[in-house]
Amino acid sequence: MFSPQCLEGRVAIITGAGGDIGRAIAMRFASAGANVAMLDLDAVPTDGFDPERCLAMPCDVADPASVEACIDAVANRFGRIDILVNNAATETPLGTVCDIPFESWRKTLDVNLTGAFLICKYGVPHLGRQGGVILNIASQLGHVTTPGRAAYSASKAGLLSLTRSLALDHADQGIRAVSLSPGAVLTSRVTRQAGSEAAVIEMLAPLHPIGRIGTPEEIAATALFLVSDEASFITGTDVLADGGYTAR
Numbered sequence: 001m002f003s004p005q006c007l008e009g010r011v012a013i014i015t016g017a018g019g020d021i022g023r024a025i026a027m028r029f030a031s032a033g034a035n036v037a038m039l040d041l042d043a044v045p046t047d048g049f050d051p052e053r054c055l056a057m058p059c060d061v062a063d064p065a066s067v068e069a070c071i072d073a074v075a076n077r078f079g080r081i082d083i084l085v086n087n088a089a090t091e092t093p094l095g096t097v098c099d100i101p102f103e104s105w106r107k108t109l110d111v112n113l114t115g116a117f118l119i120c121k122y123g124v125p126h127l128g129r130q131g132g133v134i135l136n137i138a139s140q141l142g143h144v145t146t147p148g149r150a151a152y153s154a155s156k157a158g159l160l161s162l163t164r165s166l167a168l169d170h171a172d173q174g175i176r177a178v179s180l181s182p183g184a185v186l187t188s189r190v191t192r193q194a195g196s197e198a199a200v201i202e203m204l205a206p207l208h209p210i211g212r213i214g215t216p217e218e219i220a221a222t223a224l225f226l227v228s229d230e231a232s233f234i235t236g237t238d239v240l241a242d243g244g245y246t247a248r
């Protein structure tokens with residue numbers, strides 16, 4: 001039975017929790033009973049969260065020292081870590097490999113992929129004490145791509161592969177590793193990129209056979225299932241929540 005309090009007593013770290021999807025995941029996990037540590041470049045607002053069961057910390061996931069300090073702080077505050085959600089991603093300008101500056105390529109890989117590596121490098125030893133779950137937020141564009149998204153797609157495809165390695169390498173410690181690939185989701189990031197909410201919908205909804213784009217809450221609901229014990233036989237794989245985008 002899927003209990004509404006299925007994460008009671010667990011401690012979850014969510015990176016990029018200042019963004020719409022990260023915040024929705026943190027909210028959903030907290031309402032399922034989890035203690036949540038929300039990491040982002042700047043400390044994120046904690047309104048709506050129980051102050052006893054949340055921690056907001058500035059963290060640059062691409063910086064090993066910053067990640068190590070945050071993981072230590074979360075373990076000290078809550079005494080354990082059970083769930084790592086690698087959701088942080090940087091905004092990458094559109095362009096072919098000829099167009100995008102080398103620095104943009106490097107930053108995309110540093111944040112989107114190396115950031116997940118670092119959170120796992122310092123976080124997995126804590127999960128290993130009692131078992132746990134790693135959830136990497138990838139993208140439908142890690143499976144397929146679209147013109148101008150070389151850096152972003154490569155970073156997300158790398159996350160799919162890293163997920164499989166994590167699952168194999170840490171299964172004997174009772175750790176599951178799963179990725180979740182959203183299709184287009186209405187967030188401030190995509191609204192900013194497209195210019196307006198209406199422009200996002202007009203441009204992206206027709207690419208999804210379901211006829212619309214997703215919501216952060218739909219991604220959070222899938223994330224909750226994947227980190228819960230109801231998904232206990234799911235590891236080393238990806239789950240697409242993409243409204244059928246990749247079914248074409």
Ligand SMILES: NC(=O)c1ccc[n+]([C@@H]2O[C@H](COP(=O)([O-])OP(=O)(O)OC[C@H]3O[C@@H](n4cnc5c(N)ncnc54)[C@H](O)[C@@H]3O)[C@@H](O)[C@H]2O)c1
Binds near residue numbers: 015042
């Ligand atoms: N919105 C979509 O349509 C969509 C589709 C597929 C996948 N995704 C993925 O879902 C995740 C969340 O997307 P979103 O739309 O909420 O994006 P967002 O840009 O709103 O959130 C990402 C967050 O990551 C943070 N971040 C950036 N660099 C960081 C760093 N170095 N260290 C720590 N935090 C950093 C940002 O400050 C931001 O708050 C991302 O991984 C994104 O690639 C989103």
